[in-house]
Amino acid sequence: MSSTSIFVSRIRGLRVVDSDGDQIGKLRDVVVSVRSGTEAPRVRGLVIELFAKYRIFVPMLRVHSIDAVQVVISGVVNTRRFSRRDSETLVIEDLVDRSVTRRGEREPQVVFDVSVRQVRNRDWEVAEVALREAARSRFRRRGHSTIVSWRDIVFGAGPGAQDTEQMVADLEEMNSADIARELHDMTPARRADVVRALSDDTLADAMGELPEDEQVELISSLDMERAADVLEEMDADDAADLIAELAPELAERLLGEMQADDAEDVRRLLRYEESTAGGLMTPEPVIVATDATVADALALVRDEDLTPALASMVYVCRSPHETPTGAFVGGVHIQRLLREPPSLLVSGLIDSTLEPLQATASLAEVSRYFATYNLVSAPVVDEGSHLLGAVTVDDVLDHMLPEDWRGDQMDGVAPVDDDLRDQTTDTEGGARHGDPAQLR
Structure with a gap:
């Protein structure tokens, strides 16, 4: 066009x-x-x-x-x-x-x-x-x-409408963490007006930056249809984390209101404990077929909606090419793609030293894996070697930091200089607060 x-x-x-x-x-x-x-x-x-x-x-x-x-x-x-x-x-x-x-x-x-x-x-x-x-x-x-x-x-507008409209317009230009901080600092009445006016995707991005209790309060304040729309705009792993914090009855109603594909992604994530590779992963990594070329792969990672972490690696899989995929063949780093001719097959550039993570791998295992391979994104497979998704380094850090770190950030509290390695010792029992069996 x-x-x-x-x-x-x-x-x-x-x-x-x-x-x-x-x-x-x-x-x-x-x-x-x-x-x-x-x-x-x-x-x-x-x-x-x-x-x-x-x-x-x-x-x-x-x-x-x-x-x-x-x-x-x-x-x-x-x-x-x-x-x-x-x-x-x-x-x-x-x-x-x-x-x-x-x-x-x-x-x-x-x-x-x-x-x-x-x-x-x-x-x-x-x-x-x-x-x-x-x-x-x-x-x-x-x-x-x-x-x-x-x-x-x-354009002319009434004073009240103009004030809210200007506030929303300003927020739409901020990054999600700053929007979250602004929402955190607003009075309940003001927040309700602004949340009602924000677009679904902006609100979804900001919601992921709020403390868990505020996420629950905010999503619970929305009507069912709007709440489902916002959850659909969130990354599936963030939506799963939020839904797991809700009462099972409300969680099931929201999942039923969401689009079937989006709800299925969330349901799959809810089957895994929160602090495992399966619970941390996003089900939408960059996937290419075995006959895809470098040019094909680079066209996919240019998508501006991809986070830098997800765009750092392309995964080669056999059909079907949506998670869970056919047999996982391997991963290719974007740096390698940038160094090779556009007509070359991606499958010939696979990093043979990279072993995928199992969905049941604990947070401690995942963090050591990232440190060992110097990665920002890693593949997650099931027992049959089908690609389920990818874990990104930001999700790992999010779960290694103290539980209240987002709340401290909202309130301007300086982080405590804890040894984060100690955080990885208590990861085996990190199941989601909701009961996954009730949400299947």
């Missing part, structure tokens, strides 16, 4: 198809989130009408292409009915026909179209706004139209 601006009025009503060309529905609106200052709003996704005016949300991550004829989406789509968050703005419903002023001018004008453009891989933002002079009476024709940058216009 090119970076050319696309006006929403021209793509509204286009048919939306899957990767096989089968029609799913029609595009009805574009969802954006306003950012701080004069930064252009980020496009979060599309509102798709399926049938009988049943509308769903498709994130831009799933949008493969947009042209004059159709919108192509890929991957698994959440078919839950679309419900707008307080932080979200609909281009057609909220912006078109809205009165605005241009910076430095007093005369109001009316928005009659908005354009969006792709700025990075599957990352879109609002580009321009088409304005028309407001008609001053019912007998006068509308004035001439003009197209301006988003940064050149000013």
Whole structure:
């Protein structure tokens, strides 16, 4: 896709198809989130009408292409009915026909179209706004139209709404740890307003940085549908840790509300004790087939949604290529991929000295493994040598630090200089607080 601006009025009503060309529905609106200052709003996704005016949300991550004829989406789509968050703005419903002023001018004008453009891989933002002079009476024709940058216009808003909107816009630009600290310091009423307005993915990232008791309190305060949406946005291992802290009845209800694929990932993790390789791992490492080339592998690790740790190693497996995979063949370091020709097969570059971790390996064994091999990511397999996931060094550190380290960080308490090696001696009984048997 090119970076050319696309006006929403021209793509509204286009048919939306899957990767096989089968029609799913029609595009009805574009969802954006306003950012701080004069930064252009980020496009979060599309509102798709399926049938009988049943509308769903498709994130831009799933949008493969947009042209004059159709919108192509890929991957698994959440078919839950679309419900707008307080932080979200609909281009057609909220912006078109809205009165605005241009910076430095007093005369109001009316928005009659908005354009969006792709700025990075599957990352879109609002580009321009088409304005028309407001008609001053019912007998006068509308004035001439003009197209301006988003940064050149000013929207009016009530004081309370503007305050919350600005706060959310500022938070959306922070890293997740800083957002968590801001939420921790807010009054309960203020936190409730902001949490209601934050996007699901931002809230999910911040939730993972909060102390466990605050995570439980926050997720329990959300309605069931919103809580499930946020859990789906969390890393599966973080979601499993949180669900394990909930009452079994609530945990099971949330798992039932989540998308089947996401819920299954979490259920698999809940079968393992928390302080084992199986409990620490993420079920979504970078996996390639035995006939994949270096170019194929590098294209996958370029995904900006991958953490640096997960992008550090590619795992070669036989079909199927989703966890649990077919037979695990081996791992290849990204440094090796960068040194080899793009046409070379990845399977010929496997690190033969790297033995995978067993899912039942304790935290002490996992930490020694990382230190021995100088790794930031490691494969986890079952007894049949099927790849189950990957453990990353940040998850290892998270479980080696004192249990209250996140709370101390929120409160600005300096860390105690303990010998962390002592933390690995009490790892054999680190089962999740929830009963995994009740959640299967």
